[in-house]
Amino acid sequence: MRKRRVVHLAEGSVSSDYPATDTVTAIARYDACGVPIDVADPGSAADRITGAASRGERLAVHLCNAHTVTLSDSDERLMTALQEADLNLSDGTPIAWLGRRRGQYSPVRGPQLVGEVVDRGREIGLKHYLYGGHDGVADLMRARLERDFPGVAIVGTETPPFRSLTKADVAALADRVRASGANVLWIGLGTPRQDYLVADIRDRLDGPAVPVGAAFDFWAGSVREAPRWLHGSGVEWAYRLLKEPRRLWRRYLLGNPTFILIALRYTFSRGRAGR
Numbered sequence: 001m002r003k004r005r006v007v008h009l010a011e012g013s014v015s016s017d018y019p020a021t022d023t024v025t026a027i028a029r030y031d032a033c034g035v036p037i038d039v040a041d042p043g044s045a046a047d048r049i050t051g052a053a054s055r056g057e058r059l060a061v062h063l064c065n066a067h068t069v070t071l072s073d074s075d076e077r078l079m080t081a082l083q084e085a086d087l088n089l090s091d092g093t094p095i096a097w098l099g100r101r102r103g104q105y106s107p108v109r110g111p112q113l114v115g116e117v118v119d120r121g122r123e124i125g126l127k128h129y130l131y132g133g134h135d136g137v138a139d140l141m142r143a144r145l146e147r148d149f150p151g152v153a154i155v156g157t158e159t160p161p162f163r164s165l166t167k168a169d170v171a172a173l174a175d176r177v178r179a180s181g182a183n184v185l186w187i188g189l190g191t192p193r194q195d196y197l198v199a200d201i202r203d204r205l206d207g208p209a210v211p212v213g214a215a216f217d218f219w220a221g222s223v224r225e226a227p228r229w230l231h232g233s234g235v236e237w238a239y240r241l242l243k244e245p246r247r248l249w250r251r252y253l254l255g256n257p258t259f260i261l262i263a264l265r266y267t268f269s270r271g272r273a274g275r
Helices: 042-055 066-072 076-083 093-098 110-124 137-148 167-180 193-204 215-220 236-243 245-273
Strands: 029-032 035-038 059-064 087-090 127-132 153-158 184-188 208-211
Touching: 029 093, 035 066, 035 076, 042 059, 042 087, 042 110, 042 208, 059 066, 059 076, 059 193, 066 076, 066 093, 066 245, 076 193, 087 093, 093 245, 110 137, 110 184, 110 215, 127 137, 127 167, 137 153, 137 215, 153 167, 167 193, 184 193, 184 215, 193 208
Parallel strands: 035 087, 059 087, 059 208, 127 153, 127 184, 184 208
Antiparallel strands: 029 035
């Protein structure tokens, strides 16, 4: 592995004091019902994203939970986006459980990932662009991040339109992100819309595109996050369901059993193939 090097910065510049891509892509992967998941903890995931951002490298990131995997089973566009991604993270305890034999012991949660990347990014001058949430959510998220991480550079916030994005929308967004000088684009549209956008915008940016969904609401304070003692328990979904039953009942009460059936189907088919 190439040694980290000390870089003296001009004001407003970004350090490339991170390993080159070939040193961070040698990472274990496992299969989660057809979706390739990279073995990573929040720290190593943040290092991968921060390193790519510091070097101006394109990086399509996806945070995959049981809902993501369930949708991808019947959504070819989503499955293609996940299979062609640069970095897929286990944003959910069930997905992490599937990779335990490969060393994935806990999930990489969106809110935590945001904090880790923002914190590391301050040291090397990274700039961030927030695209997501309802009216005002991105601005509230920005205020909270600036309060918790003094010196963070957030150079743009936007509330996306509540409709499917056109090719022209994606091109215009990419132009705005590049013009802002942002090194990382954070997306909060919910699955699968945010995953579609990552795939569509990847080659138009010079840095990572990272979809973190509800992390926008959690950082903004508009939705209360589950207590810390529930994180990684496998039942964090129940807390969210109690808080937002009208919006989330279908995802959890119908989606969770569907995910179990899909996982059993893959396990059974893999067992038969191994005979």
